Amino acid sequence: MIILTKEDMQKVFSMKEAIEADKEALRLFSEGQSTVPLRTNIDIPAYEGQSLYMPAYVGGENQALGVKIVSVYPNNIHKKLPSVPATMVVLNSETGMVEAVMDGTYLTQLRTGAVQGAATDILARKDAEIAALFGTGGQAVTQLEAMLTVRPLKEVRIFDLDQDRCQKFVEEMSEKFSAFGTKMMAVKSAEEAVSGADIITSVTTSKQATFEGEFVKEGAHINGVGAYTPEMHEIPADIIVKANKVIFDTTEGVLAEAGDIITPLEKGIVERSHYQGDLGEVMLGKIKGRESDTEITVFKTVGTAVLDVVTAEKILQKAIAQKVGTEINM
Secondary structure, eight states: OEEEOHHHHHHHOOHHHHHHHHHHHHHHHHTTOEEOOOOEEEEEGGGTEEEEEEEEEEOSSSOEEEEEEEEEOGGGGGGTSOSSOEEEEEEOTTTOOEEEEEEHHHHHHHHHHHHHHHHHHHHSOTTOOEEEEEOOSTTHHHHHHHHHHHSOOSEEEEEOSSHHHHHHHHHHHHHHTGGGOOEEEEOSSHHHHHTTOSEEEEOOOOSSOSSOGGGOOTTOEEEEOSOOSTTOOOSOHHHHHHOSEEEESOHHHHHHHOHHHHHHHHTTSSOGGGSOEEHHHHHTTSSOOOOSTTOOEEEEOOOOHHHHHHHHHHHHHHHHHHTOSEEOOO
């Protein structure tokens, strides 16, 4: 069995590779080549947390099997701990033996950033130059990296309710991603972030919209990444109504969990037909993605274990090939 730390994983696997892995995972899901039960969520009210268990199996030529144990503890940020700690267990599809245990926190950050990157690559305007990012928590770094990877952005506006944290994040990211040559700036309002932005990514656990729909420009692409329960609402309802295309990572998961998508449906302000389907179906040509530069597109993800197992398996195989990681005998 191999133990892979975050540093091990970063040595062998790039964001660009992760984006392609997520595209493959969602294509396989839409082709019916995976078994992905809805994750089990356990509330831990005493600590305002949740513990989640996400198993999956993907068949086909490159099989993958595993389970991710992940928790969501927003208050961890005040303890200088990850707000989304996790462990990924990779099993051999043929024997059921555990082959690897890897840093699930980083895997979650990587594949979640990558699935947004995949959606942005497929749905955003090709000439997108300005992006907005809401939230500077544990998921924000890879969300930013993914947007930078798929579009040659000139400017990224970053907004967080904690202005000091936002400014520090901007300073750190400007240095970390200096090779992209993108101007990063902390802004003081949601309106300033969104006005004129070609790509808008929200990665928070907010129970109300993080920006107002009236400021969204024609042709913008919006990613809703953080809200994953029926009580959470990152994306404003009027933008859900106005959007020309509303695409999900998995329809089953989003309609079971995402408040910003469920609520407009329950209130009757959109019909079920307003939600087109899954990103994998767009890639397979089963449904249409962006058809013009004036369309507003929305991508909503709540996460699916198919992303974890496919990405983890690819990381493991590269680690084995490059002899990276710590091997132990059980």
